[in-house]
Amino acid sequence: MAAAPAVRFPVFGIVRLLGLAAAAGILFWAVHYRGGMALSTDEESKLPIFNVHPVLMLIGLVALNGEALLAYKTVPGTKKLKKLVHLALQFLSMFLCLIGLWAVWKFHDERKIDHLYTLHSWLGLTCIIFFSLQWATGYWTFWYPGGSRSGRASLLPWHVFFGIFIYVLAIVTSVSGLLEKSIFMQSAKMIGRFSTEAMFMNSLGMLLLVLGALVILAIVSPGPGKIDTYRGSSE
Numbered sequence: 001m002a003a004a005p006a007v008r009f010p011v012f013g014i015v016r017l018l019g020l021a022a023a024a025g026i027l028f029w030a031v032h033y034r035g036g037m038a039l040s041t042d043e044e045s046k047l048p049i050f051n052v053h054p055v056l057m058l059i060g061l062v063a064l065n066g067e068a069l070l071a072y073k074t075v076p077g078t079k080k081l082k083k084l085v086h087l088a089l090q091f092l093s094m095f096l097c098l099i100g101l102w103a104v105w106k107f108h109d110e111r112k113i114d115h116l117y118t119l120h121s122w123l124g125l126t127c128i129i130f131f132s133l134q135w136a137t138g139y140w141t142f143w144y145p146g147g148s149r150s151g152r153a154s155l156l157p158w159h160v161f162f163g164i165f166i167y168v169l170a171i172v173t174s175v176s177g178l179l180e181k182s183i184f185m186q187s188a189k190m191i192g193r194f195s196t197e198a199m200f201m202n203s204l205g206m207l208l209l210v211l212g213a214l215v216i217l218a219i220v221s222p223g224p225g226k227i228d229t230y231r232g233s234s235e
Contacts, residue, residue, distance in 0.1 A: 004222055005220075005221055006221060011214055011217060012218060015214050015215055018214065019066050019067065019211060022062060022204065022208055022211055023059045025203075029054075029201065030051040030054065035047055035048055036051065037052045039052065039103070049106060050103065052103035053107070054174075055100070056097065056100035056103070057101075057177070058174050058208075059096060060092070060094070060100065062171060062211065062212075064096070065093045065166075067089055068086050068093065069167060083142065083143065087143060090135050094135055097131070118180060120173065120176040123169065127169045130169070167212065171208055171209065175208055175209065178201050182198055182201050185197075185198075186198065
């Protein structure tokens with residue numbers, strides 16, 4: 001079986017930089033191009049409440065979740081501290097996602113738009129459900145009350161697998177959301193196919209793909225924290 005690739009460049013720093021760039025990019029898009037964000041709406045424009053959705057989803061499921069996945073390799077200190085940071089970041093991610101889900105649901109209700117009819121919405125709902133179950137299972141088994149040593153050891157490989165799978169699903173969902181929004185706006189003649197906004201959204205989607213690839217590379221590659229990742233989280 002082939003070994004995981006050895007990384008010869010500062011992958012953790014690049015991941016953090018790209019994660020910040022992605023978060024800043026979606027915020028810039030919402031504020032500069034789409035009129036900002038709000039948790040309430042008025043009769044003139046209901047778009048600000050919709051804009052809460054992509055911003056919080058991307059920051060939660062991609063940027064913060066990526067940091068959480070790498071916590072065992074990037075956070076200095078004891079195994080218990082690394083585990084706590086991992087759980088806390090993912091809990092914050094889940095909290096932001098629930099607000100983002102509520103925002104888009106409220107937007108659809110107020111605009112009389114059907115719910116859950118696009119592939120993006122199916123992917124997103126699946127991602128949130130899996131993410132919530134993954135967090136709850138991890139909390140119960142690895143933190144409190146904690147499973148038996150053999151139970152933790154047997155669950156850990158599956159926990160790692162589903163963590164990576166959910167992260168990939170989050171990237172796919174985010175990219176499909178950008179594509180869906182761009183197509184909707186182009187169909188409504190809100191933006192042109194080669195407009196600055198359309199190109200910015202395409203570029204953000206490409207950035208997310210690169211970020212996702214580097215996060216997965218950082219997880220599977222050997223290096224400092226590997227033992228903590230696979231052994232420490234089961235103890």
